[in-house]
Amino acid sequence: MSNPISIFIVEDEAIAAESLKLDLEQLGYQVVGLADNKKQAVSGIYKTKPDLILMDIKIKDEDGITLAKELNRRSSNSIPIVYLTAYTDKETIKRAIKSSPYGFIAKPYKIELLETGISIALNKHQEITEKQIKLQKQQEKLDAISKYDNLTQLPNQLSLVENFNAILEVFYQQINAQAESYEETIPSLIPILYLDFSRFNLIRDEMGIDVANSLFKAIVKRLKANLGDDAIIARLEHYEFCVISLPIRHRQAAIDLAEDLLEKITPPLIYKNRKVYIDFNIGISFYPIQGDHINDLLNNAKAVVSDNRKLGLNQYEVYSPAFHTHHKDEVSIEAGLHDALNNEEFELFYQPKVNIVSNKIIGVEALLRWNDPDNKNISPGIFIPIAEEIGLIDRIGDWVLNKACEHFKMLEQKCNKQLEISINFSSRQFNNNLLEQKIFKILAEHYFNPEFIEIELTESLLIKNPSLAIKKLNKLKSAGLKIAIDDFGKGYSSLGYLQHFSFDTLKIDRDFIKNIDANYKNASIVRCLIQMAHQLNLKVVAEGVETPGELNFLASNDCDAFQGYLFSRPIAFDQLIDLVSLRND
Incomplete structure (x- = not known):
């Protein structure tokens, strides 16, 4: 026989x-407790852990609504609260609704209505709990699929943040444990090693993918044997690894490790009586002196391999700022950027977002182009980071928003269409203290409806300071703007934080979409992403769709919209007007 439902009365x-x-x-x-004030209520509820709380809005020394909010904040598994009150004025009801109760029962109550109200609240709580459990199971399923490399069974780049944080925990535990008695042995560095086996491409091309994969798995065995169980080995893209070592005291320990790996890994493998030589390079960076985030540390370790062309094969190098080479024309690009706005050298191109079911254009992503007279068609990947570094990105961002509003007022007049415009925001723009005021001012000047603006933000931008990001997003959302999380999956993080941010759209990175109809692992990841996003009431947009097979897969798995060359490349505004007139009639 099941236990009766337990209720606590305040x-x-x-x-x-x-x-x-x-x-x-x-x-x-079963009534498990009675309380007439906050102290008794909090103590009794934590002690008895009831299935439901009946809360009077007026209690001694406290407001029941305030107490309900506090109880919900304190508990990760909130107990359903039903207000039982004689206070039914509009202002009180409005305040009570904001505390997300599970119901109201007005006093004096009828016993039948009391029972009905409690049953509705418990059923609602059960539904929410089941949904949360389902989301958690899907998250666990997705993690199992997405955080391990299928070939090597190693953690992949999506798991780097989690694994790095585990090493950090060990790092600070050692510091705290040894700070007083053993100062000379306190670890002060965490080495990050980037291993580049890119010449494996030659083995693959000459001997075939199956042979290359077998040999590559043999390399993984060598790495595991020489690194031991304490180090984290993650496979990155193609034939690359990231190794996160346990904390060390001196840089020399990481150098010794790199030299040992080069000695132990490079001896030839034997395949059908044929020697296959293994050549690779190692880049090394150190936490915390060269970055405090795994993405930055890994990029720095990569830089000494990819930027230093004289390194040669089977060598290692330690990162220093001197190795971070810039674009060969960076000085002239910087000078040109200062005049680009005044000279009207910037232009907006637009890539359509298309509804998968109707094949109609539902919006566009605004993409900045720079027509520099001296350096034609400089990639945004080059000039935007420079603009951000030298402090011009805010002015450029204002220009982008102004021009997009101007264009789409014209489009509305010519085509009688209102489309949603997605605009990318950089880290510096998003962190500007005047961001919200600037956006609202520009929209007001153009009499532009905020509901047709979607701000695209990358996950790496948001996870640097989540609490600040949440406040900013809530302000933007309250004004009617939409928020999209861009390039999802590219930032090495998980889906867990999606529940804490006020997003409207999840954009799946093109790396997951490429050949998705033939890549069963990416197919499983994307399928789970779409399901979870929909359960969180997010629209899903797939980026980089280039083939009918990719589109068919997305359509069959209920993706909402797509962008990509299959429908249209980014196009100038005049071309967009023609395309919208043609395709949306």
């Missing part, structure tokens, strides 16, 4: 509380 009138207790017990419920 009521400042003793007679009313006892009467309510008798009614509840008559209905078959």
Whole structure:
């Protein structure tokens, strides 16, 4: 026989509380506690852990609504609260609704309505709990699929943040444990090693993918044997690894490790009596002196391999700022950027977003292009980071928003269409203290409806300071703007934080979409992403769709919209007007 539903009563009138207790017990419920003030309520609820709380809005020394909010904040598994009150004025009800109760029962109550109200609240709580459990199971399933490389069974780049944080925990535990007694042995560095086996491409091309994969797995065995169980080995893209070592005291320990790996890994492998030589390079960076995030540390370790062309094969190098070479024309690009706005050298191109079911254009992504007279068609990947570094990105961002609003007022007049415009924001723009005021001012000047603006942000931008990001997003959302999380999956993080940010759209990175109809692992990841996004009430947009097979897969798995060359490349505004007129008639 199952235990009766347990209920805790918070009521400042003793007679009313006892009467309510008798009614509840008559209905078959178990009353596990009574309280008439905050202190008694908090203590009793944590002690008894009831299935439901009946809360009077007026209690001694406290407001029941405030107490309900505090109880919800304190508990990760909130207990359903039903307000039982005689206070039914509009202002009180409005405040109570904001605390997300599971129901209201007005006093004096009828016992049938009391039972009905409790049943509805418990059913609602069960539905929410089941949904949360389902989301958690899907997250676990997705993690199992997405965080391990299928070929090597090693953690992949999506798991780097989690694994790096585990090493950091060890790092600070050692510091705290040894700070007083063993100062000379305190670890001060965490080495990050980037291993580049890119010449494996030659083995693959000459001997075939199956042979290359077999040999590559043999390399993984050598790495594991020489690194031991404490180091984290993650496979990156193609034939690359990231190794995160346990904390060390001196840089020399990492150098010794690199030299040992080069000695132990490079001896030839034997395949059908043929020697196959293994050549690779190692880049090394150190936490915290060369970065405090795994992405930055890994990029720095990569830089000494990819930027230093004289390194040669089977060598290692330690990162220093001197190795971070810039674009060969960076000085002239910087000078040109200062004049680009005044000279009207920037232009906006637009890539359509298309509804998968109707094949209609539902919006566009605005993409900045620079027509520099001296350096034609400089990639945004080159000039935007420079603009951000030298402090011009805010002015350029204002220009982009102004020009997009101007264009789409014209489009509305010519085509009688209102499309959503997605605009990318950089880290510096998003962190500007005047961001919200600037956006609202520009939209007001153009009489532009905020509901047709979607701001695209990358996950790496948001996870640097989540609490600040949440506040900014809530302000933007309250004004009617939409928020999209861009390039999802590219930032090495998980889906967990999606529940904490006010997103409207999840954009799946093109790396997951490429050949998705033939890549069963990416197919599983994307399928789970779409399902979870929809359960969180997010629209899903797939980026980089280039083939009918990719589109068919997305359509069959209920993706909402797509962008990509299959429909249209980014096009100038005049071309967009023609395309919208043609395709949306």
